[in-house]
Amino acid sequence: MSEIRTLKDLAQKPDLLMSGHRLCAGCAAGIIARLALKATRGPTIVTNATGCLEVATTIFPYSSWKVPWIHNAFENAAATASGIEAAFRAMKRINKGPLAKYEHVDVMVFAGDGGTYDIGFQSLSGAFERGHDFLYILYDNEAYMNTGIQRSGSTPRCAWTTTSPAGTVIPGKREWKKPIARIAAEHEIPYVATASPAYPMDLVKKVRKGLEVEGPAFVHVLSPCTRGWRYPPEKTIKIAKLAVETCFFPLWEAEFKNGEIVYTLSAPSERIARKPELKKPIEEYLKLQGRFSHLFRPKRREDLINEIQQWVDREWKLILKRCGKL
Amino acid sequence: MSSEEKLPGWREIPIAGVPYKPSTEYKTGDWKVYKPVINYEKCTKCMFCHTYCPDGAIKIREDGFPEPDYDFCKGCGICAEECPVKAIEMVKD
Ligand SMILES: Cc1ncc(C[n+]2csc(CCOP(=O)(O)OP(=O)(O)O)c2C)c(N)n1
Ligand code: SF4
Ligand code: SF4
Ligand code: SF4
Numbered sequence: 506m507s508e509i510r511t512l513k514d515l516a517q518k519p520d521l522l523m524s525g526h527r528l529c530a531g532c533a534a535g536i537i538a539r540l541a542l543k544a545t546r547g548p549t550i551v552t553n554a555t556g557c558l559e560v561a562t563t564i565f566p567y568s569s570w571k572v573p574w575i576h577n578a579f580e581n582a583a584a585t586a587s588g589i590e591a592a593f594r595a596m597k598r599i600n601k602g603p604l605a606k607y608e609h610v611d612v613m614v615f616a617g618d619g620g621t622y623d624i625g626f627q628s629l630s631g632a633f634e635r636g637h638d639f640l641y642i643l644y645d646n647e648a649y650m651n652t653g654i655q656r657s658g659s660t661p662r663c664a665w666t667t668t669s670p671a672g673t674v675i676p677g678k679r680e681w682k683k684p685i686a687r688i689a690a691e692h693e694i695p696y697v698a699t700a701s702p703a704y705p706m707d708l709v710k711k712v713r714k715g716l717e718v719e720g721p722a723f724v725h726v727l728s729p730c731t732r733g734w735r736y737p738p739e740k741t742i743k744i745a746k747l748a749v750e751t752c753f754f755p756l757w758e759a760e761f762k763n764g765e766i767v768y769t770l771s772a773p774s775e776r777i778a779r780k781p782e783l784k785k786p787i788e789e790y791l792k793l794q795g796r797f798s799h800l801f802r803p804k805r806r807e808d809l810i811n812e813i814q815q816w817v818d819r820e821w822k823l824i825l826k827r828c829g830k831l
Numbered sequence: 832m833s834s835e836e837k838l839p840g841w842r843e844i845p846i847a848g849v850p851y852k853p854s855t856e857y858k859t860g861d862w863k864v865y866k867p868v869i870n871y872e873k874c875t876k877c878m879f880c881h882t883y884c885p886d887g888a889i890k891i892r893e894d895g896f897p898e899p900d901y902d903f904c905k906g907c908g909i910c911a912e913e914c915p916v917k918a919i920e921m922v923k924d
């Protein structure tokens with residue numbers, strides 16, 4: 506992607522997500538969608554599963570999208586993408602229809618964690634298996650936010666949500682976060698990556714790579730949510746960065762090459778692998794977010810904080826191993 | 832949206848809803864309590880503020896400096912928080 510090397514180059518690219526959308530002030534989903542669209546390389550069709558991004562950018566009669574955009578139900582974003590891609594190929598084959606004139610059309614999906622980990626997973630897995638050429642971008646705010654903060658397969662253990670309340674009986678959600686990006690990689694698709702709005706150049710490069718490969722690609726982006734994570738809106742980028750710096754959300758790529766899934770750490774996480782003393786304690790990430798406040802007040806829950814730290818350490822070790830660093 | 836404006840009836844609307852106006856006709860600027868003000872003596876044109884704004888509300892001027900668009904800025908404060916040289920101050924709107 507030679508034309509975008511710096512943030513200045515990126516700023517020169519026009520915004521394809523317009524202002525005037527109604528995401529909450531400080532919502533990371535807006536940053537992620539803006540950046541991802543800046544990485545497009547030509548004619549692009551977007552399909553969007555139900556969720557905050559979809560609702561807030563297309564409140565009738567307004568739309569924020571400067572690209573063709575389709576809303577589909579919660580469970581079938583990847584099926585819609587498959588259909589668009591198949592239609593494009595059919596029009597090329599018979600040289601007829603509105604898309605026939607294009608050399609290539611990119612298909613991009615945006616979906617939340619509820620729409621990906623849980624409810625849209627079967628259509629996603631099927632589209633991976635059929636090998637459609639599309640890029641799926643998961644913006645992961647770790648709960649069903651648009652309907653008022655319900656836990657999903659992505660919500661981390663101990664996080665408060667309205668359906669995993671923190672009280673005297675349970676300390677928030679009891680299950681761990683599902684490793685969705687590794688599960689995607691196990692489908693042996695050409696490209697999988699994790700990314701963060703705090704590292705915009707890394708995110709944009711990954712989105713572009715996901716569009717460039719032939720076949721399915723999956724980019725998992727952590728998307729801090731000021732309402733559901735309970736923090737002041739200006740902290741969105743700080744928190745996204747801490748997720749990487751604590752290794753709660755390491756950044757990596759996995760490519761399927763010569764019959765092997767090859768994992769590579771991305772620069773921000775690679776630095777920590779080289780210098781483990783840079784790895785920050787998970788507490789620094791947790792204590793900024795109201796959804797974890799019951800771990801610190803009224804009484805400090807050392808047991809639970811330790812438990813989360815151990816989970817982070819275990820997952821980080823697993824990624825280091827996959828990346829050939831251990 | 833002005834109240835006199837005639838909206839299309841259901842017969843005029845295509846099958847499936849098709850939003851037909853750009854969201855830039857909807858100003859989100861009145862959400863804010865504080866607004867970002869840039870000190871151009873300090874600004875290094877690094878572009879972090881533009882990049883991190885969830886609302887695309889920091890435009891780039893001809894001279895390469897960023898400028899907030901108060902019609903859309905919701906006052907989240909990310910730009911001020913992330914500016915590496917602290918050139919942005921949030922002031923009461
Ligand atoms: C089949 C179905 N069930 C429930 C809903 C209601 N609903 C709309 S948005 C939403 C939450 C979406 O969560 P997620 O995918 O994580 O996106 P987010 O809103 O968090 O960005 C739900 C449950 C729906 N639209 N369709
Ligand atoms: S609820 Fe969260 S994800 Fe939804 S718009 Fe608000 S900040 Fe964004
Ligand atoms: S982040 Fe600060 S220094 Fe960088 S362009 Fe914006 S105002 Fe200027
Ligand atoms: S305060 Fe928030 S919405 Fe306003 S310009 Fe800064 S980053 Fe954008």
Ligand SMILES: [Mg+2]
Nearest residue numbers: 617618648650
């Ligand atoms: Mg969600």
